[in-house]
Amino acid sequence: MNAPIAKPTATRAVNVQQIETPRGVKAWLVEDYAVPLLSLEFAFKGGSAQDPPGKPGAATMLAALLDEGAGPLDSQAFQQALDEKAIEISFNCDRDYVGGRMRTLIRNVERASELLRLAVNEPRFDEAPITRVREQLSAGLRNEANDPGSLAGRTWRARSFPGHPYGAPPNGTLESLPKIERADLVALGRNLITRGALHIGIVGAIDAARAAKLIDAVFADLPASGVLADVAEAPFGGIGTIETIDLDVPQSTIRFGRPSLARHDPDYMASVLLAHILGGGTGLSSRLFREVREKRGLAYSVSTSVSTLDHASFLHGGTSTKNERAKESLDVIAAEILDLSRNGPTEEELDKGKKYLIGSYPLRFDTSAKIAGQLVHIQMDGFGPEWLVERNRLIEAVTMADARRIAKVLFGDGAVSVAIVGRPVGL
């Protein structure tokens, strides 16, 4: 049969409304009455990159404590109040932001927003949950201490961003967590949880007026802004060298990467496309999948993508292969990177890559929570709602000349920063 043509597909999020509440808080809303629930996602810019010096893990600990008691409710009372109405409220921490989400049946939206208001405005930071969360994070660190994937990731970040907050462990260390005290958390919260740093996405069975009321109730009383530390642009280190962490396991877990284009670089989408051609997609059709997995059976998974943080942009990838074939795997990967740099992709690769990235975009919008999350991330990236259409247009517009030009920038001489955990042979 002939391959059918992919048509651009509208996403339901195209119907985004930009709202500004009576008290001046901005949010993006998608009204959707198909299912009687509400998903609210939000983020405050400034995350673990704002950890105080010598106290990595502080912002993660802060996020973990926001749903551990607030206002008149201690931790157990707060959690019980959530349970009574099956309301979900949780917080997380990334390098550049503290995120939060709320999900509720629409009939419980009043109670949910009251609980969220408490969590955001009046977290208690009681000593008992502080001690407990510290123990939980420490147990997590011990648990992944010798996990090859975590260890390789930690090692790779530390060597690639030396001396920069991005190289530090966001969940802290067994040494740093005990040093983080209540006063640190209160101070960090005061500076991170502010209206000025806030981005909101809201999706569900709610109209603009009611959404505005909810948002004002939850967020309008927050301080306008806080004091954030300046974060420098992260220099990329470790290029062209390999760091091996010895671990007695049969497989070598490999992480590699090099700098890439910034988020607002006009050629950013070309770099996304090239990383996809090298090792992206659902994984069943990329160059590395073909060369590493399908042809040679070297690994179960191999992938690459580009990531952009506020102060660093990088291409990164990983695979796991038996120790005896670690060198062969790295050689194959290096050869493909170098080939793409020298020759660019084939016409077919470029065409298929574009079709995939354009056609798969709607799949990022198939649940309320995913839509709300996308709305927040587009705002944090500094784009307007037009990005929902613009994004695919930019991918479509990448020419072969663009791809070849950017391949030379992105892949350069092919040198990468490598971390390996295991007992690789021949390296």
Place this chain on the structure above:
Amino acid sequence: MAGSPAIVDFRLDNGLSVVVIPDHRAPVVTHMVWYRNGSADDPPGKSGIAHFLEHLMFKGTQAHPQGQFSDVVAELGGQENAFTGNDYTAYFQRVAKEHLGVMMEFEADRMTGLVLTDEIVAPERDVVMEERRMHCDADPGAQLNEAVQAALYTHHPYGVPIIGWSHEIEGLNRVDALAYYHRFYTPENAILIVAGDVEAEEVRALAEASYGKIKPRGEPPQRNRPQEPAAVARRLVTLNDEKVEQPSWQRCYIAPSSRTAEPGEAEALEVLAHLLGGGQTSLLYRSLVLDQKIAVVAGAHYMGTALDETRFFLYAMPNPGVTMEALDTAIDRVIAKFIADGVDAAALERAKTRLVADAIYAQDSQAMLARWYGSALATGLSMEDIRQWPARIEAVDPTAILAAATQHLDRRKAVTGHLLPLEEPVAA
């Protein structure tokens, strides 16, 4: 599980079961085919063949050589994958709705048209070995899980890992894969699930034009699994490894599944798991983590979706300095106290609210709904069972919960697992 009235099921003339889950919020569809066979149907000595065949199903057919299907999915901006469980193997694509017919043609084609050569099979076997090294052999926690399951099931194949044992994967070949394929990949054994921006009648027409052309085999393949004898001995499995820095504790009880349970029993076990160990307000968390401060986390989970007798899990991670024996004792006390004190009415209400709300939350995700229907149907439940699930959770009463706890949380039917660092050498 959600019971939206719009969900429709029917059967094609060749025996293929079809379920349509309309979701018109986005112009996409999730297309899944589930086969009612999983790792528990691997022939003796051929552990891992169900999973290995799942990999090989991407290797092409007479009509569509290797790579063609995946290329088309990728070009259409679709996503695809597959997974193998104890009781089922499933394949799915997620694409814009206008491409549903194309997905069906390809998926129907590989139900009978798979072509395998030794040149293709050999490197894929290496891939599976790498998958096993990645997920099991480098992870003492995963190795303990395998050992606990192997100890729990002394006879039934749920004790064998889905991916297989290394020494048997190494011996799997083209002939094994094709024999397994011809036995199980038939229309009578398959369930087609389409969730998304479609109506039942269009799905029926497309399915008849693709899957409908496959000749029936006459009857579905039989699953003949040796069943587990009554357990009489409590068992302890301990794994010490130098890579372990955070010990962990688990216990796994044999329990009836949604299919094998008496009416109401599986629902009682579901509520019991939530009361004992569903989140921060549960009995285990409150007792071990908040009150006694001997664990950083503690919880419970009931795996109701299974064809045969299944598993009820308890787990905990100790605080530094707390022994496994202390956790054993503390957890046994929580269970004994729960049985002695009875069910707290408010906690029961909260548990039911949560479980029933999950069914509504699930309606927000067509992919999740498709998975729930597929896994339930592939493990012997009916559409009616799925529809009635929220009502049956509402109907669970304290007597049933205590009966389930008394009968099934019996250590003679359980294996306890301890994950520990290497032991200090002991002087003779």
